[in-house]
Amino acid sequence: MGTMPYSFRNKFGKYLSDPVKAVNVLSLFYLVYIAFLIASSLLPEPFSEAAGAMAWLLPMLLFFPFMLTPDVPRDTGTGECTVSAPGFSFGRRAALVTLIFLLPALWVIMTVSAGTELLLGLAGASQENEEITGSFWSAVFSLALAPAVLEELIFRVFPLRMMRASPGIAAAVVSAVMFSLMHTNIFSIPYAFAAGLIFAVADYIAQSFVPSFILHFLNNLLSAFLMYRGDDGLTTCIYIVISVLALIVIVSLIVFRKKLSALFSFRGGSDRAIASASLRSLLVPEAALLFLLAVLALL
Numbered sequence: 001m002g003t004m005p006y007s008f009r010n011k012f013g014k015y016l017s018d019p020v021k022a023v024n025v026l027s028l029f030y031l032v033y034i035a036f037l038i039a040s041s042l043l044p045e046p047f048s049e050a051a052g053a054m055a056w057l058l059p060m061l062l063f064f065p066f067m068l069t070p071d072v073p074r075d076t077g078t079g080e081c082t083v084s085a086p087g088f089s090f091g092r093r094a095a096l097v098t099l100i101f102l103l104p105a106l107w108v109i110m111t112v113s114a115g116t117e118l119l120l121g122l123a124g125a126s127q128e129n130e131e132i133t134g135s136f137w138s139a140v141f142s143l144a145l146a147p148a149v150l151e152e153l154i155f156r157v158f159p160l161r162m163m164r165a166s167p168g169i170a171a172a173v174v175s176a177v178m179f180s181l182m183h184t185n186i187f188s189i190p191y192a193f194a195a196g197l198i199f200a201v202a203d204y205i206a207q208s209f210v211p212s213f214i215l216h217f218l219n220n221l222l223s224a225f226l227m228y229r230g231d232d233g234l235t236t237c238i239y240i241v242i243s244v245l246a247l248i249v250i251v252s253l254i255v256f257r258k259k260l261s262a263l264f265s266f267r268g269g270s271d272r273a274i275a276s277a278s279l280r281s282l283l284v285p286e287a288a289l290l291f292l293l294a295v296l297a298l299l
Contacts, residue, residue, distance in 0.1 A: 022163045023174060030178050033059055033154070037184065059154050085157075085164040085171075086203045090210040097206035098214050100249065105198045105215050106222065107246035110239055113191040120187060127187050132228040139228060144220035152213050155179040156199055160209075172200035195219065 036055035040048045117127070132139045155175055163171035176196030183192045199212035226235050253260060 019163065019170065026159055026162055026174070026178065029059065029158075030182065034182060034184070037182075056150060056154075059158070060150075085160040086207050086209050088210060089208050091208075094206040094208040094210050097202055098211040100253070101198065101202045101211065101215060102218065103242060103246040103249050105195070105202070106219060107242050108198060109191050109195050109219055110242065112194045113187075114239070116187055116190045125186065127185075129230070130227050131230045132224065136224075136228050139224045140221060143224040143227075144217055148213060148217035148220050151179070152199070152209065152216055155182065155196065156203060156212050157209050160200060160203065168200075168204040172197055172204065175200050 033055055036051045036058065040052035040055060042048075043051055120126075132143075155178060159175035159178060160168075160171050163174060176193050179196035180189045180193035183189055195216070199215055202211040202215060203209050222238075226238070
């Protein structure tokens with residue numbers, strides 16, 4: 001993969017500089033992913049296991065060649081500039097962003113999740129509460145670490161790199177939409193969208209993908225712990241504590257907003273026309289088909 005001809009990489013990089021084409025490629029990519037997920041739920045074993053494995057392996061095989069495409073300068077009207085996706089460094093800025101985002105992110109995700117469950121419950125929908133009956137540490141790997149790493153690669157690193165010629169907020173929204181649809185569960189889609197948006201914004205502010213990996217893992221770890229304990233009273237207590245601490249963080253950010261303004265500058269470009277085109281590109285046929293498959297997966 002490292003020997004991919006430069007001419008191909010350069011041409012593909014220029015192709016991705018068009019925001020509509022970038023979302024088009026992303027939609028096709030995720031169509032294949034969700035098709036394998038649906039197949040894994042419909043086919044008998046061992047074909048279902050093979051389809052489930054392909055749902056993860058195929059994106060990973062396609063992921064790395066695409067990452068080799070170079071950044072392409074984009075004319076914003078004031079001269080050429082390059083809008084790059086975050087990297088993988090973890091310096092002081094990334095560490096601070098991770099710490100600041102942690103509690104508010106957990107609070108938003110838990111609040112949206114609880115609100116969704118309440119509203120759908122009023123509408124007559126219900127879901128079974130999952131509990132972990134085996135080893136807690138095996139659950140940490142299977143429910144927290146592995147999903148965090150794989151999902152961040154596929155739903156944060158991949159789309160933000162693919163859309164690096166688009167303004168960051170557009171790429172963040174598109175990646176959050178894709179991330180939420182892939183959960184194929186009406187109870188999970190709202191909080192998955194909120195989590196995906198928060199993780200992508202944190203990455204752009206930190207100019208590093210590491211914060212979203214950490215935030216995603218810690219969120220999954222908390223969920224795994226609460227499922228393992230299976231205690232609604234403990235869940236309520238933890239939610240209250242997180243809510244209070246998150247409120248303190250948010251108030252502190254408001255009070256010290258001037259001092260933190262440089263830290264929280266959104267380093268992802270701000271061209272409104274290109275951002276609008278990127279978001280409108282969610283309406284391309286491939287994206288529409290992706291939405292349709294996601295709806296079918298919910299049934």
